[in-house]
Amino acid sequence: MTPRAWRAQVLRGLAAPAAAVALSLVAGAVIMALSGVSPAVAYVSLLRGALGSPEAIGRTLQNATPLILTGIAVAFAFRGGLFNIGGDGQFAAGATAAAWAGVTLSLPPVIGPVAVLALGGLAGGLVGALAGALKARFGAHEVVTTIMLNFIVADLSTWLLLHPLSAHSQVPGSDFALPSNRLPMIGGGLAGAHLGLVVALAGAVVASVVLWRTPYGMELRVSGLAPRTARYMGASPTVAAAAALGGGGLFAGLAGAGEVLGTYGHMTVPFVTSLGYLGIGVALLGRNHPVGCVAGGLVLGALSSGGQQMQFDVGISAHLIDVLVGIVLLFVTVQTLRRRTGPRRARAARLAVGGR
């Protein structure tokens, strides 16, 4: 592809997500106006909270860190033709593993956080791979199993935090991770931003390289685009499904471990996030490309830190941001799919209820 054609394709690729975000901001303005708040004032405040100062940028980066990774968790599986709605459960599995290992493993600095992160990624990956294996072996659809696993993992994690991992302190939850296992802050006035961000960026690079520069990634993508061709090539559908969801789960697990080691230091009960579901929005904004997920994560991260500021300044509930993300999802799926309705999409959709 000539550089010019490539540039044109990238620009076209950016147009749809940008339009979706713009439309949802317009919808947000309407909601604000109906609530009796000036949208202009509110959006200025949102912008200030997202990018207005080093601390604001720090919080945006902090929010973006897990979102980038849960976005990759969705995008990676999607490239293998599978829907990963299980980001929440994989995230919780990674966080719980890190909550345990962060307290238990006494390792030298640098090695400590790396080892704990690896365990978190492994835990998330195992939860994802379980859904993949159930799909390949029994035909149990991944949309259903990953949703169910979200709740199973959440309950299991709550039980672990209340019993074996409990710190027996005022706040129910685990002990704080050893300082040597914590992820250091980036510093430089960027409040809250920690080295988990570097992990997320590295994750995006690794996911891209794996998907587009390794035989494994090739097999995965062919399995997603043309399952029959993949079988003809000798790829095992079982391995492909487990690898797509397991690989995706690994990134969500890293996100959970990163939050425990970087942002919170420990895990509390209830540990409710919807980062896994928001990851679907990140992946869609990023056009299911790991590098796109970095951009998508930064946009949603900025919206969420800006939303907090907006709540503080003009008294409009930050929950409005969740609504805006929902609207982004609706717009972006319409735009993306209209251009690419084909056998693969139809098939993926048909599988969504357990059909074949």
Next chain:
Amino acid sequence: MLDLTELIASTLRFAAPLIFAALGGILCERAGVVNIGLEGLMLTGAFFGVLGSYLTGSAWAGLLCAIAAGTALALVHAIMTIRFGADQIISGTALNLIGLGGTSYLLTQVYGNPGSSPQVAGFVSTPVPVLKDIPVLGPALFAQSWFLWGALLCAFAVWWFLNRTVTGLRLRASGEAPKVLEAAGVPVLRLRYGAVAASGALCGVAGAYLSLCLLTAFSENMTAGRGFIALAAVIFGGWNPLRSMVAGLFFGFASALVIRLPQDMVDAQFLNMIPYIATILALVVFGRGVRGPAAAGVPYRPGTGGTAKK
């Protein structure tokens, strides 16, 4: 000591909203539109049920508001997926985000204090004379709200509708073989719009049951995953209204055990897992036998003889 009366009563109370929402999910998916947004629809119903009752002082008006709000949000799903061919899973996820974010947003906008709404007029229990005096079963079955009976009746009604009426047959055809249905001159899309709207209405009722009957107030994220348990009941029951009703009762029983079993016997978290594990087991054990409507999830383009491209 386990109080049998209370256990049965709690089972029914927990099962009713699951059954209503599951019936909504069944109608929608049997017509060919996957709906994983039951949770968001229920939450919306719960909020607007309370808002209606708060503004008018009448629980019935609240119920109507809940139905209207559930239907309206479901129609967003319908327009996006049927008219614009949006992905049904993603649109369903959007419903959940909008339902959770939107009700939490409105909660602070309308009532000021985030967390929960003030108490409003709700539905009181309607004991049946004579029958309520039967030992053990009387208070459990006949001293409850009519809502419970509504849920069971509704399950039979939906079964009858799907299996014994022409529209029901067409609705099932719309989910299995929309091409055939269109060839027979039946407007597929209109049926699908109707089914999605009905799912919103039923989820609205389920939500109103939570906020106007179980409690008489709205609190943030009060459905707490019940919409997903209802989705589990849809699948566990194999998209059959009566079997899903039984699944709903079973899952309701699991929830009842959480509050009725002595605290030190089983930890609540393991009982909470039952519906989800049961659903995965059902998919594994019955394997490829448990499957949804053939055309569910596939956007239908009239006049093209099927999906946009084959």
